[in-house]
Amino acid sequence: MTVTIASAAPVETAPPRRAGAIVRAALTRIASAIFVLWGTITVTFLVLSVLPGDRATILLNIRSGQTIQRTPAELAPINAEYGFDRPILVQYWNYLSGLLHGDFGQSLQLQRPVADVIGEQIAPTLILAVAALVLAWVLTVPWTLLTAGRRGRAATVGSIVETVTAALPQYWVGVLLLIVLAIHLRWFPVIGGTNLAGTVLPVITLAIPLAGFLGQATRAEFDRAIGQPFALTARSRGMSDAGVRARHVLRHSLIPGITLTGWAMGSLLSGAVLVEAVYARPGLGNVLVSAVTSKDFPVVSGIVILISFAYILINLVIDVVYVIVDPRLEARR
Structure with missing residues (x-):
């Protein structure tokens, strides 16, 4: 009589697979949240950049308390000081790098960070x-x-x-x-x-x-x-x-x-x-x-970005916690 002994099939352990799925889901959501936040910052910058009204003129009028037309000679020092005369891409990069370092800019009205x-x-x-x-x-x-x-x-x-x-x-x-x-x-x-x-x-x-x-x-x-x-x-x-x-x-x-x-x-x-x-x-x-x-654009953009960041962060935490608690939610998606 010939006895055939079946070799035991390797058993895959569920915890490593589950841990990997959780990590991948968490990283995917973090990357998505970063992308959405970057998009929000970009849109905010573009909207505030194309609004009517010269920012140097607004700043001088706020400082003087008078709404008058300014000459190019008066505007030139302000444009140079705040970088308003630089190309839009340079302004965008400076704005983005400042946000990464926690710098939301200077309030035009209050002259404070x-x-x-x-x-x-x-x-x-x-x-x-x-x-x-x-x-x-x-x-x-x-x-x-x-x-x-x-x-x-x-x-x-x-x-x-x-x-x-x-x-x-x-x-x-x-x-x-x-x-x-x-x-x-x-x-x-x-x-x-x-x-x-x-x-x-x-x-x-x-x-x-x-x-x-x-x-x-x-x-x-x-x-x-x-x-x-x-x-x-x-x-x-x-x-x-x-x-x-x-x-x-x-x-x-x-x-x-x-x-x-x-x-x-x-x-x-x-x-x-x-x-x-x-x-x-x-x-x-x-x-x-x-x-x-008062058209204080840095303060407006700072508040908009802060609220957007809070919204994205809270939803990110909830998404990650849900995947950890019940991985079936990720499978359904």
Whole structure:
């Protein structure tokens, strides 16, 4: 009798393959984020370079406080000092290399480094954006538990409210709250500040539309998850409907909302700039409005690039974390 002994096939270990996939996915997203940031910087530079108005003339008018036409003899020293007379590619390279070293340029109006101007006002804007994100989730979670995955009026009302709030412009919400709660009822100050009373209305203004977006995302997943076998199994074991919704279904329904958190934080930072202008609140909003009014291009570009960088960085972190937690997401893509 001949006995054939099959040689054992080599077994591939999953962890190295998974680690390699994670590293490749992370590097791909980092490269994509760098490319998007470079594109944003380039577009910002080109837009500010082609705007009407000579930058040397604007700078001299800001310094003198007079809006008059300047002679070429007056403009020549300014053009030479700031490099406005150099070829556009040379200006672009100097601008890009300065950003790589953390130099956003000099404010034309304040005659100070743009990085210092932004650094002094960024804290109130960050506090406003983070507080609005927290409040949006505080509004979204109980509303989803009460109205999602149900039949009849509850589901209809819940969906309508989310659709309407998500479509509300932040500027309009801010003006409405200011008129009703600050001017008529006098519950809050008309001019916002960094204290609690001056922060409440701006936070609500940002949180209401965002809660509508998050509610729409979590509702769709909640409606799908509540009919899955794990929810039916939990009910068959005697768990109440409220327990199933809160302990099992909600956890799955929050995943799309968490995915939107990266977009939401970037949106809140840009929205905070408008809301701060509505409530005359300290922060990047007032700095940006003043810079646009006085055509202080270095400050405008610095704020735009900062918000873009924050948006790209947050989304990059979320993408990488998702691939690490669940590599199947990368396979699906």
